[in-house]
Amino acid sequence: MLDFGVRFALTVSQIGVVMVAVLLTVAALTLLERKVLSWMQDRMGPMEVGPYGILQPVADGLKLFFKEDIIPAGANRVMFMMAPVLSLVPALIGFAVIPFGPNWTVEIFDVEFKPFIISDINIGILYILAFTSIGAYGIILGGWSSNSKYSLLGGLRAAAQLISYELNVGLSIVGVLLLTGSLSMVAITEAQAGGFWNWYFFAFPFPQAIAFGVFIISAVAETNRVPFDLPEAESELVAGFFTEYSGMRFAFFFLAEYANMILVSCVATVLFFGGWQAPFTFLQGTGSFMWVSGIFWFAFKVSAFLFFFFWIRATLPRLRYDQLMRFGWKVLLPIAIGNIVLTAIFAYIFPGS
């Protein structure tokens, strides 16, 4: 019984740490996105709250928290209230299988405990894919239950878009899985140890750079970001599926979008860029220092992806709906399948590498 208690306490505290870290990152991201965008556009961004506007997320959060929560007349109340939660929870749940640092095991009160991953299940990546698909329900339900035509159109767009691009995400990572032979996120990270040339983006026998391209484009579409932000295209559908939302429910959708962004950045880091591994082994450090550098390299890679998300938002116009679907099905899907075939061939020719 003590065994269970310790395990429970450890897991809960671990979940707490990860959740707080993720939510703090989200808060920072809302500010950073605005800042980066404005720097690219010769502006200053938020400057009023706190020095250089660094307390802006706090002000935004307070404002959203105290805002009136409006439920439109004619909305399906249950669905309307459930949708934001259904959107946020899957986004946060995915972090359970992300390895943030070295795969160490420590024993506390005779309980085996992995400090840098909440749960090392052997189908980690499948688990993430499954839960991000559930996130689509939140968006579709939110769009449908609002009793607004703009929301409905946004929700329908989201449904089609997420299903199409989910497929591309799934297929683009198959190459990595073929090379690793495992679905476990930890195993995938471990397989890329020993320098950046072992990362799957560059790795012998078949570099997964193309797969990475497909993955990152699909990931942008998955997270409804520019240039694929059609479900919420502000100049067309006002705000798309969350047009009618306000206050905390709106904030939930907002959090979900940013949490999803972080999640796909984490997945990209783990699958293609070696997770917490440093580009050279001597940069990794040894002993207890290793976990600090591990977390640093992980955060560094994730930040790079997040910056990329902001960067393309500042640069690219929005695609049209039919173009988006055509691009997904006619361009990305064949590339992803071709990548699987080639990877399989190369993996067969050079077995065991």
Add this chain to the structure above:
Amino acid sequence: MTFYELAMGMKVTLRHLLHYRPITLQYPHEKRLLPENYRGMLALLRYDDGTEKCVGCDLCEAVCPSRVIRVISAEVPNEPIKRYAKEYDMDMTRCLFCGLCVQACPVDALGMTREYEWAVYNKRNLHLNKEQLLAIGDRSFPNREKRLEFQHPNVAFFNLPFPGQPLKESQTLT
């Protein structure tokens, strides 16, 4: 299937990020330098001896395209030739800031100041009377002109002396 032109676009935005030169003006903390001829809030002006310039001729009321101005003129007590504006009201909610009234005024009694921060909570507060307009003029134009008859010989020639307005010794004809 190259994305060359997209990459060039990305380069432009990145260049602006790296060579960061914001053009933002932090408005309430910093303010723009407005040019001399800025067409801001209207004001009534005075001469250097403190008398109002306005002679109540109604030209501004006649020319105003949106009927902002209402003038009720009267004779200056004890001075039968001279007139002044007994009441002078402006409804600034309608003003177009076109400057026609200033152009029309034959004695330069109206001026456009560089004031622009006139947001109010109650629209009634934008309904200004003569005292308020004179107060705006006083704070915006601290350097006042001499009386018209001292500025322009012709005016002086035709109109001098205004009864009850003895020449001050410091003021001489130019």
Add this chain to the structure above:
Amino acid sequence: MHPVLETLQQQFPIIIQSVNEDPQRHELSAQVERGGWGDVAQFLHDDPAMAFDHMTDICSVDYPDDFERFEIIYHFLSLPHGTRIRLKVRVTEDDPSLASICHIWAGANFLEREVFDLMGIRFTGHPDLRRILMPEDYDEGYPLRKDFPAEGKGWRSQMDFIPRLDEPVSEWSADEIPSDQRHQFMAGDSPDESKRTTEMLLNMGPQHPSTHGVLRVVLELDGERVTKAVPDLGYLHRGVEKLAEGLNYMQILPHTDRLDYVCAMTNNYAYVRAVEKLVGITIPERAEYVRTIVAEMQRIVGHLFWLGTQALDIGAMTVFFFTFREREVLLDMFEKLCGARLTLNYFRFGGVDSDLTPEIIASLKEFLNTFSAHIEEYDTLLKENRIWLARTKGVAVISGEDAINFGLTGPSLRGSGVAYDIRKLEPYGMYDKVEWEVPLGKAGDTYDRYWIRVEEMRQSARIIEQCLEQIPEGPIIAEDAKVIPPPKPDVMRDMQSLIHHFIIFTQGFKPPKGETYCATEVPKGELGFFLISDGSPRPYRMKIRSPSFVHMGAFDHMARGYLISDIITIFGTYDIVMGECDR
């Protein structure tokens, strides 16, 4: 006599009641008998010697004392021959109806609706004769009739939330909306509506992020595809034309700023030119140069504004900030020039308000030096960007014939390959003294119109550069004591100037009896002012031919078959400004 008028008289000896060729203003007009109007219109359009293929404007005038009370005035332009003609038809008050010409010129659809709305003339054979600027349930009469009070009729004129000088302070009432008029907005649950399965009605606007003001479009959707788009205008209708009938010519000038508030300078220019043509004033050379320079500066401002908002609508938000950065520089120059940034009120009859100072010229030259590099920057972000190409190429295609038939002007017409630019066709200002080109599109799609506007900015910069080199010294305003107020220092010194000053500012000047139409190329297209003077200081009738309004007439034609995302692009591609569209 002009051959066009001769042919008309020979062809329709009875129907054409009289013809007139204005010797000073070179304008042709003809009075047409109402019964034969349809035949005359058909002849004007079809006959190759006439070829009046471009419908410019329809205007209506009310003469309450005449037996045939209403006069409907049509303006046509023959693009092949470059001639304009004005045809007038009179109808009586008892039977205010006239044959519609919608089937000949598609652009007449909206213009006839406007005449019906504001003057109450019924056009027989019009497919959709509804009110257009006033609310559809408006039953207080026809606002432009002379017996309609300028302050309005019915409950709408009683709205008292703006304090008036002559009213006591009213207390705010807690219940502004009577309780019996409060309806809760609910989804309709009538069985008819819920059974609609084929198409969806989407109400876009008047409050929508990208409808460029307060435009409302009712879209019929099949999925995301638009099967019908009905624009609903008039949310910004101020009745400028009615207002102008109560103001003298000088007082109208600030109101023209508010038409197309993005490019106020060019509106001023168009109006001032019309009045000058009516009165017959010659403008000093320096003033003409200054006018050309500021008009081209304003064209750059207008196109920058258009480019930024169009890019923002399509999702490229950075371009928006970059173009506004340059726009600010130009607005600062305007501020130094005339004291205002947006509503400039800079032009005066006979010249301009203030002179270009060396400081402004220096900053303008500096701006022009860097401007081409800035355009390159926009090009890098957009011109070859494959997403931008995919969003603009082949979207909102309109053929040259259709564009002419709908009466499009400006970049919207030139995008379809029709070289109609008033600055070349009827040169004014200094446009014939400088070298520049008219960029022309081929496909008539959004991309071509985008390219034309960017290219026009380059040409405008070229025009300004040449004007700055050529500009002579001299006065900036003509001298005409009857029309133009004398300079301020003279008013103080000179009794005669003071008298003229008083007369001009109290009564206004009195132009000769007559009428004139004057078209000016503004960034959006052809902005025309049609003025009828009865010899009094106020115009008897002023009609504004606003390009945005005419362009909206082609909206349904251009929008059908595209997706919702393209509707946003199509809003932008006309460069509509609702202040001008609704007037």
